[in-house]
Amino acid sequence: MSDRKLPPAIDLAAIEPPGIERLMAIMARLRDPVTGCEWDTVQTFATIAPYTIEEAYEVADAIERHDMPDLKDELGDLLLQVIFHSRMAEEAGQFDLADVIAGICDKMERRHPHIFRGAAEGGHHLWEQIKAAERGSKGAAGALDGVAIGLPALTRAEKLQKRAARTGFDWPDPSGARAKIDEELAEVEAADDATRAEEIGDLLFAVVNWSRKLGIDPEAALRAANAKFEGRFRAMEAEAGDAFAGLSLNAKEELWVAAKRR
Incomplete structure (x- = not known):
């Protein structure tokens, strides 16, 4: 826990109508090292991260089920995760929620210059160019840099393949990706106990590649x-x-x- 002095308790009832400020105040109260919740006060970025991922999936699940009341609730749960991480960062003197919001506002304006900055052209191709430039400014020079390790394996495999494809390292049509599946399947069947898991991984990666070439989201x-x-x-x-x-x-x-x- 940081030695940084926390602000005094806030009268939550006085914050009306309900909004982001009220939620921030609730999280500040929960994280208070003296009067806060015993569970919330001991959490860290690492311990909260699995909940953040889970809440994102629950949002996706509500969308899949076309359940709008549940989607409203799940979006609230996901928003709480943003507040939680931002509060912990603020306690550590790193950044706060205002910085998070300012950062995403700046990013969206920067990536849509044809909308916000009077540029003559835009679209997805320009979005990707700007993202690549941003990665370069962060020292990420490789085509595969910046693909989050914490993504679901199928999604990460597809993203890695798409990044590689931008450099020209890709099958020209789906038939090459399909043939690779047969090759990998034969290697699984020929594998011993020590290498079978690796070969199964290669097979799954090949299936993702074929799915991508067919325009299907494997996840x-x-x-x-x-x-x-x-x-x-x-x-x-x-x-x-x-x-x-x-x-x-x-x-x-x-x-x-x-x-x-x-």
Whole structure:
């Protein structure tokens, strides 16, 4: 915990209407080292990061389900994560929420010069050029620099492949990526216990590459497959009831086929 003196407690009820200031005050109260919440006061950037990722996925889940009331709640939870990280940074004397907001405002204006700065052209190609220049200013010279390690593996694989493709390192059409899958599958089948996991990784990477060449988001495709499997499996359980676990594999396969038909 930083030795930096914290501001006095704020009368939360006096902050109306509810807004960002009220949420900031709530977080300040929760983080107060004397009167705050015993859980909130001991958290760090590292311990909160998994919750931040989880909340982002819950936002995506609400969108997938077209559940607007839940989306409202999940966006609030995600916003709280931004407030939490910003508060911890403020306590450490690094930056505060105002700096975070100013930074993203500056970035959006900088990346849309045709909207905010009177430039003659814009669009996605210019956005990518500006992002590349920003990475260069941060000392990130390589094409793959800046692809976050914490991304889901499928998403990160696709981003790495897209970055490589911008340098010309890419299959000219989907057929090359498809052939690579057969090659990697053969290597999995020929692998021993020591190398099989590595070869499975190569196979998955190749599948992501083929998906990218077909214009399909691999992360979204796998999420949809997960949802489809879950729905069919739950239908099997509902059909069989308490007897499900004791059924033979053939009986379960029949239930699976019936669930697919429905």
